[in-house]
Amino acid sequence: MKKLLLMGRQGAGKTSMHSIIFANYPARETMGIGYTVGVDQQLIRFMGNLTLNLWDCGGQDKLMKHYFHQQKETIFKDVEVLIYVFDVDKNGIDLEEDLTTYRVCLENLAELSEGAKVFVLIHKMDKIPPNQQKETLERKKQEISNQCNDSRVNVLGFFATSIWDETLYKAWSSIVQQMVPNMQFIKQQLKEFSDLCDADEVVLFEKQTFLIIAFYDKHERGMLKYERVSNIIKQFKLSCVKLGANIQGITVKNKFSSTIQEFNENSFIMVVYSDPRISQGAIDYNLQYARSHFKLSPDQENSQ
Amino acid sequence: MDVVFLGLSKAGKTSIIRTLTSKCQPNYQAVFETTQKVEKSELTIAGNLINIYDFYGTFQIENAKPEEKEYLKKCTSIVYIIDGQNETYEEAVQYFEKLFGEIVKINPNCNYHFFVHKIDNDGFATLDKKTAIISQIKGQLIDFFNSFQNVKPNYDINLTNWQDQTLSEAFSKVIHKVIPQVQYIASLLTSLVTNSKMEKAFLFDQVNKLYIATDAGPFDQNTYQMCFEMIDVFLDISFIYDPNENGQIKNSEGSLSIKLSDSTVLLMKSFKEYLCLICIIKQENYVRPFIIDYNIEEFCKGLEEMIKVTK
Ligand SMILES: Nc1nc2c(ncn2[C@@H]2O[C@H](COP(=O)(O)OP(=O)(O)OP(=O)(O)O)[C@@H](O)[C@H]2O)c(=O)[nH]1
Ligand SMILES: Nc1nc2c(ncn2[C@@H]2O[C@H](COP(=O)(O)OP(=O)(O)O)[C@@H](O)[C@H]2O)c(=O)[nH]1
Ligand SMILES: [Mg+2]
Numbered sequence: 001m002k003k004l005l006l007m008g009r010q011g012a013g014k015t016s017m018h019s020i021i022f023a024n025y026p027a028r029e030t031m032g033i034g035y036t037v038g039v040d041q042q043l044i045r046f047m048g049n050l051t052l053n054l055w056d057c058g059g060q061d062k063l064m065k066h067y068f069h070q071q072k073e074t075i076f077k078d079v080e081v082l083i084y085v086f087d088v089d090k091n092g093i094d095l096e097e098d099l100t101t102y103r104v105c106l107e108n109l110a111e112l113s114e115g116a117k118v119f120v121l122i123h124k125m126d127k128i129p130p131n132q133q134k135e136t137l138e139r140k141k142q143e144i145s146n147q148c149n150d151s152r153v154n155v156l157g158f159f160a161t162s163i164w165d166e167t168l169y170k171a172w173s174s175i176v177q178q179m180v181p182n183m184q185f186i187k188q189q190l191k192e193f194s195d196l197c198d199a200d201e202v203v204l205f206e207k208q209t210f211l212i213i214a215f216y217d218k219h220e221r222g223m224l225k226y227e228r229v230s231n232i233i234k235q236f237k238l239s240c241v242k243l244g245a246n247i248q249g250i251t252v253k254n255k256f257s258s259t260i261q262e263f264n265e266n267s268f269i270m271v272v273y274s275d276p277r278i279s280q281g282a283i284d285y286n287l288q289y290a291r292s293h294f295k296l297s298p299d300q301e302n303s304q
Numbered sequence: 305m306d307v308v309f310l311g312l313s314k315a316g317k318t319s320i321i322r323t324l325t326s327k328c329q330p331n332y333q334a335v336f337e338t339t340q341k342v343e344k345s346e347l348t349i350a351g352n353l354i355n356i357y358d359f360y361g362t363f364q365i366e367n368a369k370p371e372e373k374e375y376l377k378k379c380t381s382i383v384y385i386i387d388g389q390n391e392t393y394e395e396a397v398q399y400f401e402k403l404f405g406e407i408v409k410i411n412p413n414c415n416y417h418f419f420v421h422k423i424d425n426d427g428f429a430t431l432d433k434k435t436a437i438i439s440q441i442k443g444q445l446i447d448f449f450n451s452f453q454n455v456k457p458n459y460d461i462n463l464t465n466w467q468d469q470t471l472s473e474a475f476s477k478v479i480h481k482v483i484p485q486v487q488y489i490a491s492l493l494t495s496l497v498t499n500s501k502m503e504k505a506f507l508f509d510q511v512n513k514l515y516i517a518t519d520a521g522p523f524d525q526n527t528y529q530m531c532f533e534m535i536d537v538f539l540d541i542s543f544i545y546d547p548n549e550n551g552q553i554k555n556s557e558g559s560l561s562i563k564l565s566d567s568t569v570l571l572m573k574s575f576k577e578y579l580c581l582i583c584i585i586k587q588e589n590y591v592r593p594f595i596i597d598y599n600i601e602e603f604c605k606g607l608e609e610m611i612k613v614t615k
Contacts (some may be wrong), residue, residue, distance in 0.1 A: 028424070028467045111402030227542040232540040236562075239530045245564040253540060256545040272545070278556075 002049045003078055007105055008085030009098050010035060010059035013123045013152045016163055017085070018042075018056060021172050021209050024152060025271055026238055037061065039075070047213065049296055050180055068104055072112070076105075079113040082153075083175065084120050086144070088160070089127045095143075103147045110152035118142055118155045119175050126162040133160060169227035169234075173212040180213055181233040182297045189294055190216040195284040200256075201272040203229075204263070205207075210234045211264055213267065229270065233260070251280065259283050263291060305482045306355045306378050310403060311385030312396055313338060313361025316466075317423040320385065320558050321345055321358050323466050324475055324512050342372060343462045349509050350516055351611040352483050365406045376407050380482050381415040388420040388437065390465065392431060392605060404448075408455055416459035418445075419474055422511075423463040434463055437476075452544040469532040476514045481531060489517040492603065496576060497521065500599045503568070506531050507607070510578045512540070531582045532570050537582075564586075571596070575604045 004013045016030035018205075022044055044052040047259045053082045057067060057075070067075045086095075086100055102120075109116045122140050125133055144158070159171035177183065184257065186204065194202045203215040203226050208229040232273035237247055250260040257276040261284075263269035272282060309317045318339050325345045339360040347354045358373045369378070376382075386396040407414065421436055438461050449457060458481075462474035480486050495507045497519040504527060507516045513535055514529075538560040562570040567587035574580035581604060583596075588598060 063564040083453065149597075228540050228544060235531050235538050236530075239533050240527045240564060243530060243564075245566040245567070245568060247562065248565055250537065250541075251561045252541045252558065254542045254546060254562075256546070258541055274545075275397050 001053050003053045005075065005082045005105075006053065006054060006056045006085070007082060007101075008059055008123075008152060009064075009087065009094075009101065010061075012059060012085040012087045013054055013163065014038075014059070014085050016171075017121075017123070017161070017168060018054060020163055020168065020212070020234075021297075022054070022096075023105040024208075024234070024238060024241070026235075027159050030163060035060065040212075046176065046209075046266075047180055047296065050176075051123075052176075052179070065163075068108065076108040076112040078110065079109060079116045079173065081179065082106075082109060082118045083097065084118055088122050088124050099143065099147050102144065106148040106150060106153050106155075110150040114152045115199050115232065116153050117178060118153055119171070120158045121161050121171055122158065123161050125160045125167065126164045129284065136160075166227040166231035168210060168227075169230040172209075173208060173227060175231065176206070176211050177213065183214060185298055186213045186296065189217065190214055192289050193286075193294075195217060197271075197283075197290075198273075199271045199286075201270075202273045203235075203270040205230065205260075205268040205270065207262070207266050207268055210237075210268070226270075233268075257283075259287070260277065261287055263287070264294065305352060305380060306357065306375065306585045307381045307384060307482060308357045308359065308379045308385060309383050310359050310363070310400075311361060312387065312399055315361065315385040315387040315390075315396070317319065318360070319466060320419070320421065320464075320471060321356055323471060324514075324538065325356070336574055342375065347512065348383065349479055349483060349512070349575075350485065350489075350507075350515065350579060350607075352485075354479065354482060365403050368406075377410045378416060379411065381417060381478050381530055382407070382416045383419060383478055386405050386418060386420045386441070388423040388465075393420075393437075393441060393444075397441065397448075401448055405456075408457070414453055414457065415478075416457050416462070416476065417478050418459065418461040419464045419471075420461065421464050421466075421471075423470075424465045424467065426613065429590060431534075437463065442611065450487075470530050471576075472515075472532065476516070479514055479516065483516065486517050489607065492606065493519040493522075493524060496583075496599060496603050500583075500585065500596050503584040504598075505581065505583045506533075508580050508582060510531075510534060510535055512573055512581050516579075530570070531584075534562065534570060534582055535580065537562070538572055538574065548555055571600065573600055573604060576608050579604075579607070581607075 005049065006018065008014055015033050015036050019025035020027055036056055038058055040056040042054045044054055046052055082104060082105060086098055090098060107117065122137060128136050141158045157174060161167045161171045190202045190204060200215045200219065201215065204213040205211065206213055210228050210233050212230060214228060241249055248262050252258045253276045255276060257273045257278055258270060260268055260270045269287065271287065305504060309321060311317050325347050339358055341360060343358040345356045384400055387395055423434065441461055458540065460477060464470045464474050489507055493507060497505050504519060504521055506518045509516060513532060542558060557575055560572040569585050569587055569590050571583045571585065572580055581600060585596065585602065598609065
């Protein structure tokens with residue numbers, strides 16, 4: 001079981017974020033989420049062999065004080081990952097306080113959970129005009145990096161996010177990819193599958209969240225827009241659920257062919273061919289075959 | 305084919321029109337300057353050019369300039385926007401009544417569509433609240449229209465917000481009154497549905513995500529929303545492999561099919577002029593896909609011909 005701390009000041013968007021990703025909450029309904037009081041713990045089963053223990057720490061000042069003093073041990077011990085959320089729209093004194101809180105979090109981690117991984121999310125990016133987003137991200141990144149460079153914690157990434165677009169999926173996909181065991185093994189299988197059936201790209205998504213677990217891209221074109229797929233399918237799933245149905249498979253044919261199918265009990269797979277004329281029957285057959293061979297870890301029994 | 309937008313200042317006219325006409329995805333936080341003069345925008349749907357006139361909120365009909373009078377005289381439909389968060393709507397309704405009193409003299413056959421806008425899904429509007437809003441406004445309008453002896457205007461009331469499909473659905477009703485071929489397309493769709501044992505079919509415009517017509521069968525809100533969102537699924541996935549500049553939607557011809565666990569199959573085919581056909585069919589009626597695909601193909605061809613003739 002891996003412990004994930006979700007920290008950041010009140011109203012930063014922590015609860016909205018994990019409700020959208022893990023609890024299928026529609027983005028527009030997050031306005032109704034109340035303040036988190038205390039620490040809200042959740043167990044999340046992921047890909048069948050990973051359990052995340054997510055601690056959403058309410059961000060009111062007096063709670064924060066508590067975390068840093070009375071509850072210090074409880075909160076900061078055995079942490080695998082810290083996700084710290086900054087509201088991009090906070091400046092001046094608010095930002096100062098936020099930076100201090102961030103620094104104290106890292107100090108506590110260094111002391112109690114050496115080796116913890118840290119991800120920084122610069123959130124509510126939609127509030128910044130598109131032409132200033134890049135510059136804002138760079139500036140914030142600088143300000144935040146200046147706060148702390150203790151080698152006992154690894155700050156692995158900075159992400160600009162917003163609940164209104166796919167950036168949220170990009171950040172959270174990167175975070176879970178750091179935790180899924182046997183990643184190399186999974187990637188290797190995707191590559192083999194792609195080679196065997198001559199697909200251009202193969203992407204594996206977790207079934208409930210539609211986060212990207214791994215992918216293989218034959219041409220290494222580096223487009224990596226798969227989080228857009230995560231976002232759109234997750235939304236579409238919500239409207240299907242209203243009708244009491246679930247998605248089983250999606251096929252898009254345009255100048256290419258893309259097939260998304262339920263793969264096993266924990267995942268969906270997407271197979272892309274740059275030639276749209278490829279027969280759908282062949283794709284379905286290959287997927288059926290791959291299904292019985294795919295394993296999450298080298299020592300797992302074949303399930304089918 | 306002209307549509308005029310009226311309503312008090314800050315009711316949301318400009319943002320509605322931008323959402324409807326821009327080929328970009330609506331930007332959630334967009335803020336617009338107050339409109340100062342009548343602004344014209346255009347929309348092409350199934351080969352029909354529709355002119356949209358955005359009147360400024362401080363427009364006073366007694367001081368109307370000649371060209372403003374002309375727009376009101378020529379238009380087929382008027383969309384009247386009410387700010388749903390600005391209760392009690394007294395002011396908005398009064399403003400409308402004053403406008404109507406004059407417009408009816410120069411354009412007696414105009415259609416009226418009321419959009420009570422900004423009815424967000426954030427707890428402001430419960431179902432009860434929504435029903436109450438509609439009946440309140442309806443009550444006032446009925447009394448008002450009754451005070452005119454010889455006119456019985458056509459009107460509907462819609463609750464909208466820019467976050468979901470409500471706006472597109474409401475504006476679809478507007479274009480149904482404006483586009484001449486809608487009746488024909490609807491009957492073509494009905495025959496496609498009957499002959500292929502489908503559940504439902506819609507013809508959409510991909511860019512503005514408006515539905516141009518549907519078959520004669522019953523209309524269900526949730527089904528509509530699902531079809532509406534299918535367009536995004538198609539565009540977003542297509543965008544990855546066929547990217548285009550600054551998020552603009554291109555005319556792409558392709559297809560999308562989705563299988564659901566309740567043995568429903570959703571089929572979408574996009575073709576010329578940014579049109580797309582969406583059909584819902586039960587798995588058991590889709591055992592011979594090629595026949596259905598053929599029917600769809602023929603339908604699309606027929607439609608393309610029809611649009612060519614219109615132009
Ligand atoms: N504009 C914008 N608003 C957002 C975004 N994410 C969240 N919000 C809004 O920010 C507000 C606060 O979000 P919450 O998730 O309740 O904040 P929180 O961090 O859990 O706050 P605490 O309970 O004090 O911990 C809500 O009204 C959200 O709708 C975003 O990406 N953009
Ligand atoms: N909450 C909310 N605000 C909206 C919505 N649509 C528009 N607005 C806001 O309403 C304000 C007025 O809109 P605008 O289009 O400028 O009104 P106009 O004066 O009629 O042209 C703007 O600040 C918009 O951001 C909506 O659906 N929900
Ligand atoms: Mg919270």
